Amino acid sequence: MRYWLLKTEPTSYSIEDLKRDTVTMWDGVRNYQARNFLRDELKRGDRVLFYHSSTEPIGIAGVAEVVKEGYPDPTAFDPKDHHYDPDSKKDNPRWYVVDIKFVEAFKVIPLSVLKKERALGRMPLLQRGQRLSVQPVAKGEFEHVLKMAKRL
DNA sequence: GCCAACGTTGGC
DNA sequence: GCCAACGTTGGC
Secondary structure: OOEEEEEEOOOOOOHHHHHHHOEEEOOOOOOHHHHHHHHHHOOOOOEEEEEEOOOOOOEEEEEEEEEEEEEEOHHHHOOOOOOOOOOOEOOEOOOEEEEEEEEEEEEEEEHHHHHOOHHHOOOHHHOOOOOOOEEEEOHHHHHHHHHHHHHO
């Protein structure tokens, strides 16, 4: 089993939305590196840290689980969709999604607190200039974050 | 709202 | 293939 971090702006889709929906299709990713992770690397049963960006408080808001592995992003085929991409063809899709399931929500662990944790110093999330919306997380980092969630 | 960092596009 | 211009992300 592997571990990941997914970023979202909660005004667009939050951990509370996921709790309500139970399962959601993680669509709209339009970055090739993130796409490669979604298409090739996220596997059923993998655990996901759910990160809220551009909000208050910024930070990790909960955990989800991959329940369906990469498949073509249908929003790329829909001319009316904000994420429409005319260059993504049904016989040669450019963009991919996975389905994730709600596991738990906790009091947001603020980015400022995450930054102070030496054990998390190598997380991509905390590296300068890191913008990738789908990131790998090491097992030890994932477990450390869960411990922090229990302490808060 | 600013702006640093990064990704993408397109002219050459 | 280079790289300037442009667009986006996302913390502050």
